[in-house]
Amino acid sequence: MTVPVRRLAALGVLAAVTAGCGTGQDSAPDPDRPSAPASPRASADARPPTLAPGPEGLAPVFKSGKRDGGKTVALTFDADMTADQGPRAAKGERFDNPELIATLRRLKVPSTVFMTGRWAEEYPDQARAIDADPLFEVANHSYSHYAFTSHCYGLPTIAPEKMRADVERAFRAFEKVGVENAMPYFRFPGGCYDRSALRNVAQAGVTAVQWDVVSGDAFATDADAVAEEVLRGVRPGSVVVLHCTRSAAPTTERVVRKVVPELRERGYRFVRVSELIRAQGAEEAPGRPSGGSAAAPSRTP
Template sequence: MITLRRLRRATALCVLGAALAGCGTTEAGRQAPRPAPSAPAAPSPSRTPTLAPGPGGLTPVFEHGPRTDRDKAGAPDGKLVALTFDADMTADQGPRAAAGEHFDNPRLIATLRKLKVPATVFMTGRWAEEYPDEARSIGRDPRFEIANHSYSHYAYTDDCYGLPTVSEDRMRSDLERAYTAFEKAGVANPMPYFRFPGGCYDKAALKELAATGVTAVQWDVVSGDAFATDADAVTRQVLDGVRPGSVVVMHCTRSAAPVTEEVVRAVVPELRRQGYRFVKVSELIGAANTHR
């Protein structure tokens, strides 16, 4: 189980390693969180790229990777882009799911597999509880990685798109509760990355989560798929926004993002035609570290 104590221990080890091997400042990151003993581990790197703490020890925030198609030595590295999908479900949406509303999107996951597209799924703990078989399947597929999107999908700041809010003294427990839900679902190796619900954060939130050792992951390309019904418009917005190193935010929720799978089918071949290579967020963070 990924508990706050374990995350703090990982952070302490990283600090010790920094004195020996530049932990957190090169592509070598913190040891990847271990799955529960009963959960078979999917193939994953032994060390997970993360960012060094921000100013004053605040939780670091990652928005995009290198804006180049070459590595630090100048060799061709390809134009990298990361597709990310938020598996949103608030803590109080159980009755809506019981009534037949679909907060999952198995067809989207199947399409990503068919197109052989690596992706990072930012999952809420409530989503993992509602769809444990899907969460486990995604988490055990080496093409994907699961990261933390909070347990409740309640905002970590006030005035965030009308979302209910989490008080400062509950932020860390909300994050940890999501990892507990992943463990119960049998998710192997969830990543030490966190996406704020609604993308809303402030200095107080970054301070509260600093002890957990997570890297906050934002984005630089808003797909606009949330509640969209025009797949062509969303496709154009993604293609117009992507640059080398981009992180694209989309959603893995049929009820709130019904055209996302169609958008992926259009976006993927076009970006490949333009020379882009799809990677998970972990690879993009690793590339960013090597370019420093």
């Protein structure tokens, strides 16, 4: 299975960006790159950075960037939807959050969205628009959002022998809905993993991405408390976990509106996860292994 190379036609990108997930980008300069507005995507033969495989064939795990590499921080958003939540969506429950994506665009915040395959199938227009926007990058959050270990926040559990297939199924779901540039990064549902899980997802050729700052936005009702938790935890190189699921994380858009200007006031620059990994001196991802994960072109906002 191969990943289509991103088409670089500017008009095609603009149409995809404005098609879903709220409003398109405005013309204001990017506060994190004040010298110029968003620049064209990188050349198609560039590869995203990944970490070297761990010992004993385990997938590498990335939790935060370099502490001495400048005041950078990556906001990441989990777009959660389990394989069996279709009936709830059909009854009107919202697992998306277009207002959040619109706010990230308005504030010019580079971000990484960890998307389940089931979410992409439910919201294909939004998935394509996020992927087409050079401000964002899409990464894998499994297909089913089932846990890769037992006793993980009450999530259903996937069998070890099905873990690799679940990761690969998410990449196939992305391709089917038109997400062309999925990164070779994987976030475990609930953040739960063990050696068996790392060994199984390693076969999909992914770098596991965790975090060092827990926002606490899941099921929270007090946006100010969540924002304070983020602001208290962020250090240079931090990866912050938040959610892009309106029904399960209703305060996140308000949290972003408070956190972003405050961190910028403190001198922080927002980056995607790939930039933090590249700053670690990571290797460039090879082409997709047989039956394995995506290896997409890199891009700069």
